[in-house]
Amino acid sequence: MKILKLSLIFLFIFSFNSLMANNEEINSKITKNLRCLICQGQSIYDSDSEFAISIKTLVNKKLEEGFSENQIYDFFKEKYGDWILYDPGLNKNTYILWLLPILIFLIGGAIIAKTFIIKKNN
Amino acid sequence: MKNKLLPIIITSLFIIIFIFFYKGLQNSNIYTPETKINIKVPSFDAELLFEKKLINSSELFQVDKYYLLNIWSSWCVPCRQEHPLLMNLGKNKNLELIGINYKDTKINAKNFLAELGNPFKKIIFDDRGIKAIEWGAYGVPESYLIKNGIIIKKYIGPLNKTLFNEINFLVK
Numbered sequence: 611m612k613i614l615k616l617s618l619i620f621l622f623i624f625s626f627n628s629l630m631a632n633n634e635e636i637n638s639k640i641t642k643n644l645r646c647l648i649c650q651g652q653s654i655y656d657s658d659s660e661f662a663i664s665i666k667t668l669v670n671k672k673l674e675e676g677f678s679e680n681q682i683y684d685f686f687k688e689k690y691g692d693w694i695l696y697d698p699g700l701n702k703n704t705y706i707l708w709l710l711p712i713l714i715f716l717i718g719g720a721i722i723a724k725t726f727i728i729k730k731n732n
Numbered sequence: 733m734k735n736k737l738l739p740i741i742i743t744s745l746f747i748i749i750f751i752f753f754y755k756g757l758q759n760s761n762i763y764t765p766e767t768k769i770n771i772k773v774p775s776f777d778a779e780l781l782f783e784k785k786l787i788n789s790s791e792l793f794q795v796d797k798y799y800l801l802n803i804w805s806s807w808c809v810p811c812r813q814e815h816p817l818l819m820n821l822g823k824n825k826n827l828e829l830i831g832i833n834y835k836d837t838k839i840n841a842k843n844f845l846a847e848l849g850n851p852f853k854k855i856i857f858d859d860r861g862i863k864a865i866e867w868g869a870y871g872v873p874e875s876y877l878i879k880n881g882i883i884i885k886k887y888i889g890p891l892n893k894t895l896f897n898e899i900n901f902l903v904k
Contacts, residue, residue, distance in 0.1 A: 648870050664861030665798055671862065689802060689868040 633673050640669050640682055643696050653696065773881050781833055781841060781855040789863075790881065792830055792854055798903040799878040802852070803832045803864050804896040806844035806870040810890035817896045822851030826903045831855040834864050834872045842844045877902065 641655035646662045654662045654669075665686075672682050685696060692698045700708050767794040776791045784856065793799050802818060804811040822829050831852035832839060833841045857866055867876065877899060885902070889894055 660861060664835075664865050667860050668862045668865050689865065 633670075634677060637669055638667075639672060640679055641666055643683070644669075644686060645696055647690060647694060647696050736753075753831045769809055769883055769886055771883050773883060776787055776863060776866050778856040778858070778863050781831075781838060781857040787854075787856075787904050789856070789866075792856075793878055793881050795828075796880060798827045800827055800899065801828055801830045801832065801833050801867070801876040801878060803867070803869050803872050803874045805836045805872045806840040807836065808834075811873045812844075812848070814890040814892075815851075817891045817893075818851045819849050821896065821899060824900060824903060827899070828853050830865055832858050832867070835861045 636690075637657055642653050644654040646652045646654050646657040646659060648661045649657045649659050652662075654665045669682060672685065677685070685731060686694050692701070692703065698704045698707075753890055758851060773790060773793050775788060777786045777788055779785075780787055800821060803845045804815075820826055831854070836857075836859065841855075841857075856863055864872075866876075867874075868886075873890050875887040875891060876883050877887075891899075
């Protein structure tokens with residue numbers, strides 16, 4: 611019985627620790643993907659400005675409240691627009707950014723393939 | 733024919749790319765936030781500076797009139813500069829002023845108001861700066877013009893005489 615109790619206590623402590631570590635991990639992942647809007651060129655994670663400190667506190671609070679990573683991004687996007695995200699989603703303002711590399715890759719591939727086929731045929 | 737067409741296509745493609753990047757060079761890479769917005773006032777529970785109770789932010793803007801929400805702090809020098817204008821705006825009967833005291837201590841905030849006057853009807857106490865983020869603020873001072881629970885205009889930085897006149901004109 612005693613062993614069972616002890617193991618339960620250990621299990622509780624370790625699960626709590628891992629939960630804390632997990633929250634911290636998500637927190638740093640989120641704050642690294644948020645742009646500091648008043649100290650440009652830095653992420654919220656890197657910055658120590660008043661703005662960045664407030665955002666970090668709010669991210670922590672939202673995670674404690676059970677918000678998911680995407681819900682937190684949506685919250686900040688609603689308040690500050692797409693610019694606050696380093697990794698913006700696909701929408702009408704960013705589709706060129708996402709589709710252009712694929713398009714260039716496909717066109718390049720087509721040119722290479724065509725050259726090889728022509729050479730082979732010759 | 734095919735041999736003639738290819739250099740033309742390549743040259744025009746390069747010219748287009750050149751124009752595209754040249755235009756891009758002239759664009760400012762400094763982020764300028766949107767100031768004309770039409771969004772609902774955020775809803776959150778907040779502590780007040782002078783009363784020991786929690787209030788929901790949306791309750792503050794219920795009446796059908798103009799509100800000016802001002803984010804300020806006792807340590808912020810531009811807030812001190814714009815304060816006389818806020819005192820003047822406080823006299824306008826069509827406008828009600830609500831304050832958010834940003835990252836301050838209650839004692840310093842109260843001393844600031846005792847010295848310069850209190851134009852605010854209610855003041856939200858935001859010691860951690862997270863209520864200001866709910867409003868989409870960047871720092872202090874910042875002001876929002878609100879009508880029917882909708883933010884109609886955002887003023888980043890201290891108010892000046894021109895903006896003061898604009899606000900008076902809008903709430904007429």
